[in-house]
Amino acid sequence: MHRSLWQQGYLGVLISMCWWVSGLLCAAPMPGRFDLALWDQAQHLNLDGQWLYLSGRFMEPHEFEHSLVHDAESIRVLGAGVSIQDRADAPRYGTYILRLHHPQNLADLALFHGLYYSSAKSQVFCRNQPHRPLTLDLGQVGASLTSSTPKLSTFAIQRLAPLAAISPCSELIIMLQVSSFHHTWAGMWLPPRLGPTAEFQELLAQQEQSYAFILGILLFVSFYGASFAWRRRQEKTALYVALGALLLGLRIAFLYHAASTDAGSSPWLWRLENLFIYGAGYLVPYLSLKSLKDFLPNGHLPRRLERMMGVLSAGALLIQLLTPVHFWTNYAGIFLMLGLGSVALIIYFLIRALCKRADHVWPHLIGVLFAFSGMVLEMLVVYRVIDYLPLNISGYGSAIWISLQLQLTAQRFADALEKSEYLSSHLQEEVQKQTAKLTDMNRYIAENVLRRFLPPRVVSDIVAGKRTLDEKAKSLEITVLFADLCNFTQISVQQGPERTAVVLNSFLVQMTETVFEHNGTIDKFLGDGVLILFGAPEPMEPSLQAEAAWRCATRMLEALESLNTFWQSQGWSVLQMRMGMHSGPAVVGSFGGPMRSDYTAIGDTVNLASRIQNAAEPNTMLVTEEMARHLPMQARRSHGSYQLKGIAGSQVLYELAPWRPGILPLEKKTG
Known part of the structure; x- marks a missing residue:
């Protein structure tokens, strides 16, 4: 009994093994x-x-x-x-x-x-x-x-x-x-594969039909893109799309020719066939990367990366052109990886742009994903990970990508045409709008930039077009007022940076208002000092310059006295100011270039005013003899002869009394 069971089991195993072997x-x-x-x-x-x-x-x-x-x-x-x-x-x-x-x-x-x-x-x-x-x-x-x-x-x-x-x-x-x-x-x-003839004929027919269909699409896209590029020559995107479609079309044309004949290729045709079949794999993604710049916001596509991909693509193309086919096909995998790398970069930057809510990104991203999927499947077929794909998915993916690129380019062209037609029919309205914008811009510049440095009347002339800021430097008779706070550096150390900033800003605001009230021009702020011009850019008689500078200096001292009253109430230090003035010739105008320029005055007149200020006592006004001769006798008193640093010869200086209606002669100081 047991032997019979064993024999039956052995027979079952033997039958199973025979079935497995067969x-x-x-x-x-x-x-x-x-x-x-x-x-x-x-x-x-x-x-x-x-x-x-x-x-x-x-x-x-x-x-x-x-x-x-x-x-x-x-x-x-x-x-x-x-x-x-x-x-x-x-x-x-x-x-x-x-x-x-x-x-x-x-x-x-x-x-x-x-x-x-x-x-x-x-x-x-x-x-x-x-x-x-x-x-x-x-x-x-x-x-x-x-x-x-x-x-x-x-x-x-x-x-x-x-x-x-x-x-x-x-x-x-x-x-x-x-x-x-x-x-x-x-x-x-x-x-080889062995199978029914009808099945293989159907596969080959499908392949040839797909080649013909894709070739027709690509030729249409290439012609359509070239027509866009011809009509709008500044539209480089259409040119890149047309070139990419042409390269893919030539690749498909050579594949179609090879599928429809069993004959061999001449040497030059063999080189062309391999050149376009391998070259299109990396040149088309590079051209698409170039066209991508116009669809992405500025900064989303680094220029350095674009140049690097251009160098790599040019190097690969030179290898194909200058070496035999049997040499560079050794690096066919590198060409394919270069194309895949370019497509992967495009996907990355499109996703980044999508996160920034950029326009026209979705269609481009869908198209490039189709192309990338087709290229990956083609690579898997090359390395026999999967079987042959008879429907030519790689070609369809690239055709969809190129077609969507053209659609986006056409949309941009249509938008530009629509805008052009709108402008043609609403030209007068648009001109008025743009004129209003320019007027608002001029008003903004006048109110927020120029008025900080120039008198209001000069600003009005500039806005009205009667005067320009980029006037060439020329020699003028001007009066220079140089005002500076005494011992401000030591006081600022004692008060600290925050309180110093508050004090200095309030001082400069008051001085600016006072200068503009007397038709002066602020040349520049020099830390805690102010350089002021009279007679430029708006010309004035020398006597009027001197009187305006005298009155302005008096009001500046009065404004500082009011500020001191407030600062004392806050427990802050009291400030004093020295003033020096001089009338004479100086070169005045714009100095610099298109990137940066200054309206300023240079010359001995400016230097002398600065040195006079250094010689003045706190809260006094010293002027040169050249300026004093334009003021009433009772408004000035000789302050002596000075040898000023950096100035040749001695200078006779005069102290001015504060300007008042019906002014009296200065009293001599005692002791």
Whole structure:
């Protein structure tokens, strides 16, 4: 009983193992063989198994039996699931062999060939009829660079119907001759697939239709963008979009040409095909990065980053133009990563702009995400992470991206046209609006800038256009008043910075008001001092200048006395002021350049007024003899002769009495 149960269990395990092995024969074939007995033909079969490979020799069908016996040591078995020879060493050509056992329904089957580098010849025959092979040439194979003609990587159908007439055909042999002199990569990229002819024809038709459709869209976008760029030549965005669409269109055109013919390419066509297929991958994202500047607010796209991407793209293009194809295809992955990096940067800056609520960002972001997804899927296909995508998703993604870019450019063009039409129909109204804006701006400048330095009447003349600020420097007879607080530095240390700022601001405000009341011009504030001009920029008679300066100085002392009364009530220190005045020639005007200029006076007259101020006693007004002669005799008193620092010769100075109506002569000081 126990033995019977054991035998039954052993029999079940044996049946399970047989079932597993029979499935394994189809899923993971023995070296160089596929058994098609268990294939139901409902779906195509990837012939991605352990191919036999004979390096440096093109085997012909009639040599197959002899080679199996005599060339066994030269035949290598490629690893399961690996059909890429990577970067092949010399001799860079050879023959791939796969044996298919128990083929059925050959009349309805076909081989759907993958991509080969860079030319291939497929021969399929029944083992018992090696002299009747089916041959498909994809380019021209050869044992050297000159004897082979490359063909751009694409897909092709090889129908097996003619072999159906051969009976019996128990074993089908696939013999692929591949040469790779024109490309860095060697061997097969995607292995052939075996399946219904109708299925492969539909896939190829879909591919060609997608190529034609995308090519039509891109040519339309390129023409439309070029027309925008021609009509609005300052609109560089439209030019970038048109160039990007043209590059993608040429790439699709070459792919379409390769898909529609099995013939090889001439050397110049081979270079152009690879140039546009690889170059468009990084040039189109760079052009889109350039066009992105006009859609983003200032500062969202660093100029340094744009230049760096431009240098990298130019370097990659130079490598493609100046080196052979079989050299730079070694770096095809770098070209693809450069394009992906540019697209990733575009996505990053678009998201940043979206967070800042920038306009026209959503359509651009959607388009670039389509393109990025297509490029990622294409890269996954290249590295065989996923199977071939027959609908050309990468091309569709790029076409959507370019189309949305053009739509945004067209929207900007339409907005500009609408604005232009509006301005044409409302020109007078817009002119009045702009004139009102300019008037308001002039009023703002007058009220908030010029009036801080110039007398109100001079400001009115400037606003009215009767006078300009950038007057050329010229020599004028002016009167200079220099006023300075006594010992203010020591007092400011005692009071502290905050109280000092309050005191100084209130002092300067009072002095400014007083100066403007007497038609003076504030040349500049010098810390706790003020340099004041009379007779510039508005001309005045010398006698009127002297009288205005005298009256102004008197009111400034009175204003300081009022301030001292308030500061004493706050427990603050009392301030005193010295004043020096002189009348004479000086060079007056704007000094500087377009970026920064000052309206000021320079010359000995200004220097002398400064030195006189240093010689004055607190709360007194000293003037030179040149100014004193313009004032009443009873308003001045000789203060002696002084040798002033930096002034040649001695100067006779006069002390002025405060200005009063009906002034009396100054009393002499006693003691």
